[in-house]
Structures are given as structure tokens and as C-alpha cells.
Amino acid sequence: MDKILVTTDFSSNSKAGLRFAIQLASQHKFELTFFHSYYMANLTSLSNLAFADYERKEADKIQKKLNQFVASVYRDMDVVSINKKCIINSAVLADSNIREYAQENKFSFICISTRGSGKLKKIFGTNTSSLISHSTVPVIAVPQNYRRSEIKSVIYASDLVNLENELKKVIEFTKPLKAKVEILHFNFPAEITTNKNTIDELVKKNSKHNIKLHIENINLAKSLISNIEAVIKQSKPSMMIMFTQQNRSFFDKIFFSSNSANYSFKAKVPLLVFNKI
Template sequence: MEKILVTTDQSANSKSAIRFAIKLANQRKAELVILHVYNLLKPFKWTEKAFIHYTAQFCEKTTKELLAFIAEIYSGIQEPEINYQLVLVSNSDVVEGIRDYASKHDCAYICISTRGAGTIKKIFGTHTAKLISTSDVPVLCIPSTYRLKPLKHILYASDMTDYENELKRVVSFAKPLKATLAMMHISYPYEFAFDKELAEATLKKKAAYKVNLLMPERNITATLLEDIDKAIKSAKPSLLVLFTHQSRSMFEKLLFPSTAEAYSFYGRLPLLTFNKQEDH
């Protein structure tokens, strides 16, 4: 059975990811794993036995708190209650703890909350940005202010370099949800112009799924982010899909230039990122 992993630090910000993961697990008939990464430092004067006892007490207390935290989230949503696995992992590096667990337990997706509008650090936080740039498992980033709703329309932004392989992975996410799917490519004036109907028929045949092709023109007087933002506002998707190279500096330079102001869709739109290098 497919596994969806969602992380929580028991903060209010993490509730949106848990709500989203519950709904997604229901829709995909997947197993839900709720993960909490913690780190305890052993006092120098403590014996190993004393520290093991303290750790056991800490985990018992934290488990009770997490169960109450999750129950509170369930009480606020209209979703069928599903069985989930609650896991506590000890690791001094939160991202490493999440990534290692997801990889070792064959999780299909990692779901994590983001912090809403603002600069890149405010939007994604250091944990989310690092997870996107290092995880082999696809990452779902859910804004902390996101209101739970059906995933009806998925927008896949493509640079067309490996769209056939990428599209298969996007379809595998969209199909169980019965969501409509659009593939968007920001085209430059010198690029070959596709015949839209012929291209969509080809995409449908290759992907075994209906795909709407969007080819908004690149405005060279605007940043690429501004063009993407404009296209997203027009398409009004439920979720945006991006494929990223696993270089944090490249990810930030391409998507979040330090001089650019925050774009509105990052504060409200769930984002699914796949690792480009995973397919090669």
C-alpha cells in the first residue's frame, strides 16, 4: 500500500499539512504516517540508564500530546477517520530524520507545512527548502493558511527538457484524484510553435490521460517568476507541480530570487516538487 508521510512539530503551522495529508490519504487509499522528529541531549553527568529512562518518559508524554493534537485536527474537518501510524524519530537534524525515514520506509510523498506569504525563509522555512533540495521522495508543501478543498485541477510547469518522463509521474499523482491536468510551458518568441490540438492528442496518447497544454508567451521585460505567477492566476489550479534540480542555490535562484518580492500564489497554493535528477 502506498504511504504518505506528513511531518509535525505540534505547532499550529503544521496543522494544514496534516489536514491535507488526511484528505490525500483518503482519496488515494494510502497509508498515513505522521512523523515527529525530536532531539534530546544527554546531560554529561547522567548515566546511560538514566538517559534511556528519561527518553522513554519523554516519548510517552509526546505521544499522548500528539494523539490529542491529531484528534483536535480531526474534529475540525469533515473527513472519514483513517488508521494512521504515529512515529517518533530521534535525530539532531530534522530534515535528515524526515528524509531518512521516508526513504527507508518507501514513502510515496512527504507532506510538510509552509509558513505563508513573505520572503523565501518565511514561505518555506529552512527545513522545507532543505527538504525540497535534498529529498529523493517528492515533497508536498502546504501553506499554513491553506483551507482544505478538493484537488480538482493540477498545473504542471514544464521546461520541456524531459516532459515525457515527468508527465508520467504527474499523472500517477493526478489520476487517483480524478483531477484535470494542464501542462504549462512559458514559451520564448524563438521557440517552435506547437499545434495545440495535435500536441494535446499526442500528450494524451503518451500519458494515457487527458492533458491540456498551456503555452503562455514569455514577457522578456518581466522576470520568469512574474510570468509564472500571471499564468497561475489565469489557470487557477488547486496545486502546482514543479521539477527541481537538487541544488539549493539553483532552486532559490530559479524560483526565489533574493531581490524579488513574495508572489501571491506561494502564500495560498499547495506545491508538489519532484527531483529532476531522480529520473536519470
């Protein structure tokens, strides 16, 4: 069974990530683990033994708070909770704590809410941007205004390089959800022409998975992110998928200067990012 690590800091914004993960689990048998990272420093004159006892009591309170927080989201969504766990884990840095826990426990995805600000100064140092930049486990960034709706369609933004291998991962995710896939590619001036026949054959080969190809010339008056957002506004997908670092030139176009994190903060739909090693 695929497993999703769903992070929360108990804020109302973080409920979006929980709602999206719960929706995923309603369409496919995902095991959900709701995760809270905390840290308590001994800034008092307590002895090590006394502080350890204090930390245990505080950890119990945090665990109960997480259990209640998750239960309230299920209750608000009118969904029965199954295949779920609630875990708290102590570490100084929340982002590395999340990454390490996900990797060590072989999670399929990490799901995290994002607050919706596109300003770079608010992105650097955030858990979302750090996870997108460094996690080997795919990250789902969910905008804070997400409300539960069935996942019916996905836009997969691609440079069409290594398309076959990437498409396998996309289909592996979308097939059990019965969601259609729109492969989105923008042609750039002076870019080597893609062998469209080869691409068409690959799309035809996977036609049973409800896949279509969308290629258009990029509007150079706008950023690539703005071009993508214009397509999203028109197509109204349930979510979007990107791959990072697979091809450096494409990485530069979309993800340079934390633009992947920037997109995740501006996005109107959840974003799934596969970060290849």
C-alpha cells in the first residue's frame, strides 16, 4: 500500500494538506500518517532527568493535540478515518526531520500545505521550498485555499525529455485515481524540434490511460510560470505534476531561484513534484 506522510503545524492553513491527502485516500488505498515535528530546548535550570520528565509530559500533550486536530478535519469533511496514524517526532529542524522520517520509513509521498505567498523573501527557509528542493520522496504542495473535490484531471508539465520514464510515474499515480492526464509542453525559440511522431506514438500507446498531448508556443512576454498558470486557468485541472533536475535546462526555466517553490506558493491547484537524483 502506498503511504503518504502528511505534515501539520496545527495552523488552519495546514488543514489544506490534510484535506487533500484524505481526498486521495478516498479514491485509492493510501495509508496516511499525520506528522508533527516539534522541538523543546532546555533553557531552564532543570537537571537532565527533570527535563526529560518534563519533555515526556509535553510530548504527551502534543500527541493528544495532533490526534484531536486530525480528528477534527475528518469530522469537518464527514469522512470515516481508516488506514491512518498520528506521529510526532522531535528535531531541531522541521524540514530535515520530515525528509528523514519519510525516507527512513519508505513513504511514497510527502504532503504539505503552502500559504500562497509568491514573494521570494517569504520562500527561502520555508519547509515547503526546502522539501521541494531537497527531498528524494516526491512532494505534494497544497495551496491553503484547497477545498475537497474529486481528483479527475492532471496537468503534467514536461520538457518531453525522458518522457517515457516520467510518464510511467505519472500514470502510476493517476491510474488508480481514474484521472485523465494532459501532457503540457511549451516550445521555445531556437529549441531543438521535438520528434512529434515519437511523442504521438507514446501517447497513443498509453491512450487507455486517458492521456492527451498539449503543445503550444511559449508567450515570451510572460514567464514560464505565467504561461503554465494561463493553461491551468483554462483547463481547470485537479492538480499538476512536475519533475525537477531531470534536465538542467528545463530545471533552469522552471525551478531556478526557487521558482518551483514560488509556483507552489502561488498555485491554485495542488502540485506534485518528483525530484530525481
